[in-house]
Amino acid sequence: MVLAALNASFGEAWADPGKITSSKAASYLNQSLQSIAYNLGLSPRQIHVLGEPGLAHFYAIQGLLTKNAHFGYLATDRQTIHAIARNHHNSGGRSTEIAVDLSGQAKSYPSDLDLLSVNLGNVETGVIAATDTLPENAMRVCDASTSGLLVPLPEFWDAAVFNSQSWGGPAGISIIAIADEKKWRNPLPHLDASLFPGTYSLPLFIASAVALEMEVKEIGEQRKLRELSSHLRDRISSEISEVDIAGDLEGSLPHITSMSFLLCHGEEILRDLAKESILVDSGSACIAADMQPSHVLAAMGVLTHGNIRITLHRGVTVEDINELVEAIKKSVAKQRS
Amino acid sequence: MKIVDARGKRCPAPILAAAYMLKTVNELTLLADDPATWPDLQAFARMRNCKAEKVGEHEFYLAKAQN
Numbered sequence: 001m002v003l004a005a006l007n008a009s010f011g012e013a014w015a016d017p018g019k020i021t022s023s024k025a026a027s028y029l030n031q032s033l034q035s036i037a038y039n040l041g042l043s044p045r046q047i048h049v050l051g052e053p054g055l056a057h058f059y060a061i062q063g064l065l066t067k068n069a070h071f072g073y074l075a076t077d078r079q080t081i082h083a084i085a086r087n088h089h090n091s092g093g094r095s096t097e098i099a100v101d102l103s104g105q106a107k108s109y110p111s112d113l114d115l116l117s118v119n120l121g122n123v124e125t126g127v128i129a130a131t132d133t134l135p136e137n138a139m140r141v142c143d144a145s146t147s148g149l150l151v152p153l154p155e156f157w158d159a160a161v162f163n164s165q166s167w168g169g170p171a172g173i174s175i176i177a178i179a180d181e182k183k184w185r186n187p188l189p190h191l192d193a194s195l196f197p198g199t200y201s202l203p204l205f206i207a208s209a210v211a212l213e214m215e216v217k218e219i220g221e222q223r224k225l226r227e228l229s230s231h232l233r234d235r236i237s238s239e240i241s242e243v244d245i246a247g248d249l250e251g252s253l254p255h256i257t258s259m260s261f262l263l264c265h266g267e268e269i270l271r272d273l274a275k276e277s278i279l280v281d282s283g284s285a286c287i288a289a290d291m292q293p294s295h296v297l298a299a300m301g302v303l304t305h306g307n308i309r310i311t312l313h314r315g316v317t318v319e320d321i322n323e324l325v326e327a328i329k330k331s332v333a334k335q336r337s
Numbered sequence: 338m339k340i341v342d343a344r345g346k347r348c349p350a351p352i353l354a355a356a357y358m359l360k361t362v363n364e365l366t367l368l369a370d371d372p373a374t375w376p377d378l379q380a381f382a383r384m385r386n387c388k389a390e391k392v393g394e395h396e397f398y399l400a401k402a403q404n
Contacts, residue, residue, distance in 0.1 A: 244380065291372070293373035301379060304376055305377050
């Protein structure tokens with residue numbers, strides 16, 4: 001259905017919606033904005049579309065960050081956020097990396113933060129930041145680019161980053177929500193009062209809106225994924241010794257599970273699973289291009305070697321999970337023998 | 338004290354070498370320059386109830402827990 005919407009919109013909504021002759025495209029744009037805002041529980045005035053997802057966190061954070069502000073971010077936040085913090089520090093501002101415990105939660109927050117990055121679902125471990133312990137005085141920029149619809153924004157937030165791929169939409173579309181435009185300024189050189197460049201693909205945006213509508217209708221699937229995740233975690237922890245599973249079931253996204261097996265090669269497990277046509281990812285150093293261990297796992301104190309990251313997709317069954325567990329058991333036993 | 342020299346070896350070889358040696362001794366020094374060594378040695382110590390210390394940039398101490 002998303003593909004059908006994409007094909008249709010490439011045919012009908014290719015024109016620049018800003019031009020007076022393309023009212024059809026403008027109508028599609030408006031409907032899609034309304035739909036995405038409604039399904040994310042936001043006002044259409046609060047959402048902005050960005051066709052450069054790699055810049056989304058920069059826009060959201062930097063737009064709220066003043067020169068002397070104190071910016072806090074978790075040690076497990078994505079590397080892009082670490083880079084923004086380093087840049088802020090190098091420009092004379094203050095940045096504090098906040099240590100996390102074994103469950104991936106902040107140990108404590110500095111009391112004088114001006115802006116805090118809040119991760120609503122870690123891309124590597126699925127760990128959701130606890131929002132009941134957030135400092136009250138700091139502005140909050142929420143990273144919802146992995147959690148999408150699954151985790152609601154906290155009651156108080158100032159900016160949030162969403163990514164269409166988190167709800168099954170196409171790559172290349174980010175949504176940035178800004179609670180109060182008066183607090184936010186465009187951090188890049190700009191010619192007019194536009195907050196964002198507007199250089200995104202309208203067909204991709206329309207497809208993103210359709211994908212989100214479908215995701216809302218199938219939200220029950222997420223409950224199924226949580227049950228499957230619970231089954232996966234139970235079987236792995238009871239049937240394989242010396243395994244670290246990052247984060248607990250209740251505090252994590254239902255579709256992402258990261259687990260590390262002591263004295264095993266992550267790459268070897270990946271290879272064994274691939275032979276069974278099971279594709280997973282890894283945060284182990286032997287897989288990384290720079291040969292560095294996952295900064296997320298290292299910050300949590302979770303074992304970084306022998307790591308696999310499992311993403312459950314819609315349609316996965318309990319039989320699939322059982323097959324996966326048996327394949328992992330076989331690979332781990334082979335390596336440890 | 339027994340020294341396990343795993344310098345130049347990639348993760349998880351240093352931890353594997355230390356774990357293997359710890360079967361026969363109560364404490365050891367591990368020399369390793371792989372960046373995953375220290376985070377993984379701490380995780381190993383937690384999981385196996387051992388004691389791990391970072392002695393130098395590429396030098397670590399590992400001991401079985403005293404009962």
